[in-house]
């Protein structure tokens with residue numbers, strides 16, 4: 012039997028971004044891409060991202076978190092999932108410590124300090140964006156990644172040929188449009204995500220700056236498709252808007268699932284993301300899920 016069978020999971024969401032949290036601390040268990048896809052096939056555990064907690068690797072951190080998209084691919088960052096993990100580590104009766112008001116999580120992309128603002132609101136320090144072409148990464152050198160030319164035959168809208176690229180622990184391409192809801196994101200998302208200029212693929216953002224402190228955003232997520240919200244995408248959109256001199260360094264980013272407050276802090280260049288985490292239910296992983304993945 013797969014060792015993940017019968018393990019407890021928490022089903023949560025961050026502004027409608029579907030998150031499942033699996034705590035494997037204290038074990039040597041690892042989740043494979045097949046395991047992740049198998050877990051996603053269980054309706055009660057279905058996720059956009061699976062956040063798997065492992066024992067801390069660095070002194071002073073609370074957990075090493077591996078992040079899986081629904082297609083089984085791994086990501087370095089997930090802003091909404093990070094707030095959900097933080098909620099679990101302070102508020103869940105099985106794994107939380109209600110006395111905690113701050114903690115530090117480690118992902119493949121680095122350390123993420125988190126502060127609890129209230130019962131369900133958390134601020135994550137998402138670190139400094141990486142902006143050089145080889146850090147995004149892009150397949151060829153561009154001196155200015157805030158506006159570069161993308162050749163993409165099947166899409167004739169010129170706005171979708173000039174993204175601003177930002178790495179927030181994961182790659183993002185932000186396109187500034189008048190109305191994000193005027194686009195068929197299900198059609199253009201996969202074309203842009205898989206464009207050869209993005210060797211690691213990319214999360215795709217359609218952003219409209221409504222005021223210096225307000226951005227409206229829709230996201231096509233790498234490995235997950237259209238989601239109700241993407242925390243790292245909101246951070247990337249604010250950074251891109253500042254780079255294009257379209258917004259202030261602090262703004263509310265409105266996603267289909269709700270609002271996040273994002274600040275690109277001047278003092279140290281870190282991006283702070285504040286928003287909600289919501290617990291839905293808990294369950295255990297049905298052993299039959301892993302039968303075909305074995």
Ligand SMILES: N[C@@H](CCC[C@H](N)C(=O)O)C(=O)O
Pocket residue numbers: 028059060080085086087088089090091092181182214232233234235238240241242243244
């Ligand atoms: N939903 C996330 C981003 C998850 C990872 C992304 N799909 C990727 O592959 O980079 C968020 O809230 O940041």
